[in-house]
Amino acid sequence: MPELPEVEALKEFLAGRAVGTRIVRVLPVAVSVLKTYDPPVTALEGREVTGVRRFGKFLDIATDGPHLVTHLARAGWLQWKDTLPDGPPRPGKGPLALRVALETGEGFDLTEAGTQKRLAVYVVEDPALIPGVARLGPDPLAADFDEERFAGLLQGERRRIKGALRDQSLIAGVGNAYSDEILHAARMSPFKIASSLTPEETRRLYEALRGTLTEAVERSHGLAAGRLKAEKKSGLRVHGRTGEACPVCGDTIREVSFSDSSLQYCPTCQTGGKPLADRRMSRLLK
Numbered sequence: 430m431p432e433l434p435e436v437e438a439l440k441e442f443l444a445g446r447a448v449g450t451r452i453v454r455v456l457p458v459a460v461s462v463l464k465t466y467d468p469p470v471t472a473l474e475g476r477e478v479t480g481v482r483r484f485g486k487f488l489d490i491a492t493d494g495p496h497l498v499t500h501l502a503r504a505g506w507l508q509w510k511d512t513l514p515d516g517p518p519r520p521g522k523g524p525l526a527l528r529v530a531l532e533t534g535e536g537f538d539l540t541e542a543g544t545q546k547r548l549a550v551y552v553v554e555d556p557a558l559i560p561g562v563a564r565l566g567p568d569p570l571a572a573d574f575d576e577e578r579f580a581g582l583l584q585g586e587r588r589r590i591k592g593a594l595r596d597q598s599l600i601a602g603v604g605n606a607y608s609d610e611i612l613h614a615a616r617m618s619p620f621k622i623a624s625s626l627t628p629e630e631t632r633r634l635y636e637a638l639r640g641t642l643t644e645a646v647e648r649s650h651g652l653a654a655g656r657l658k659a660e661k662k663s664g665l666r667v668h669g670r671t672g673e674a675c676p677v678c679g680d681t682i683r684e685v686s687f688s689d690s691s692l693q694y695c696p697t698c699q700t701g702g703k704p705l706a707d708r709r710m711s712r713l714l715k
């Protein structure tokens with residue numbers, strides 16, 4: 430799933446190619462991809478792309494008319510095309526969700542793998558009209574996102590830190606993968622209650638949050654859209670690496686269920702060497 434660093438890289442990539450060119454056609458291909466109807470997608474045709482921005486994990490393509498905003502969800506991606514194929518795309522079971530053609534003959538596809546279709550596209554006069562954007566908490570890479578602000582967000586937060594970090598209304602842009610990475614970098618148990626962090630732990634987590642995301646953004650910088658996914662995977666230290674050796678201490682990376690998915694962590698680095706109990710498993714065994 431694209432998170433803050435990948436969407437940031439897609440933003441830079443797209444800004445370098447699309448800004449200053451006109452949109453010729455926007456073709457929603459998947460049935461449920463378009464979440465708004467007023468203004469219609471045709472309102473984007475003939476409009477010039479004036480900028481590309483990121484809000485959390487949302488990508489905002491601004492024009493001299495309405496904005497085209499997308500959330501790539503779990504399995505969505507943006508594929509740049511130097512030349513778009515002739516003829517209209519065929520609606521069907523393929524991954525193509527929406528195609529944007531530019532006056533240069535280039536364009537891009539929004540695609541989504543798998544059967545669960547969650548990729549969302551909005552055509553709006555103002556991105557703040559999208560509930561998911563309006564709800565977003567502060568961006569952790571913003572210049573004014575300092576340690577004090579972060580500590581304030583955790584105050585009175587009774588959830589486990591893993592859940593708090595990926596709550597978009599608390600902090601924008603961190604998902605399942607980078608929350609695992611941030612907690613590993615902070616040497617912290619994902620099951621710790623957010624409000625119970627000491628000032629020293631809060632500082633460590635703040636530094637891990639900024640450091641991990643900044644590093645990932647820098648690694649992705651200048652990469653073509655097509656190479657970002659592989660880059661994300663290769664840069665992850667614990668997420669998706671169950672059974673592999675921790676690159677810091679060599680212990681075996683473990684997995685435990687959490688919320689609607691699972692998380693990965695290193696027992697030696699994060700939980701004093703003790704594996705976390707899998708609550709889903711113990712429920713099933715009762």
Ligand SMILES: [Zn+2]
Pocket residue numbers: 675676677678679680695696697698699
């Ligand atoms: Zn370790």
